Amino acid sequence: KAGVTQTPRYLIKTRGQQVTLSCSPISGHRSVSWYQQTPGQGLQFLFEYFSETQRNKGNFPGRFSGRQFSNSRSEMNVSTLELGDSALYLCASRVGGSRNTEAFFGQGTRLTVV
């Protein structure tokens, strides 16, 4: 069974540009969440999608957005990149939306903003 796939694995972007990251969840999983991981702030929740609807959103500026497609694949977009957006972005998928279900994480996309 394939795991959670995130593409690309590494990205280097210039300040002011925008970027789109992709996440393919495990087959049959309907919930996809995104997290930002930095040395200073740790793991912070960005948003969760379930059956193409955003169910929950973290405390990030509007430059961070996402969407989920009918096949459960998800994308997140960051516009007008800032140096502080440099981070590891992790995607997690769950079979359902319950608090009890295990989240399976991808290997992440390492974004560097220069």
Added chain:
Amino acid sequence: GNSVTQMEGPVTLSEEAFLTINCTYTATGYPSLFWYVQYPGEGLQLLLKATKADDKGSNKGFEATYRKETTSFHLEKGSVQVSDSAVYFCALSTTNAGGTSYGKLTFGQGTILTVHP
């Protein structure tokens, strides 16, 4: 709001030593508690979980008991191995005020564990 506090790291141990990583939480609703592990260059993997008070989660020799009275979920292992070297995250997922369950995980800051031969 919800929060998770882990003991300060890093933790350095010799092989076969006893491990404890403390974790306490603050949460509304009915939280489920998790320990995730992250190996270098990898995403997070679920190590164990507990979904209600007094539940004990266990996996690969690691254990943690959901203590509602002390709002704690400490991770323990009786004899660590070099291969256990990684970053360990305590996390919770809970319901909102209306009882709706969400998949959002709130993480502690992580504890770096290094085990020497």
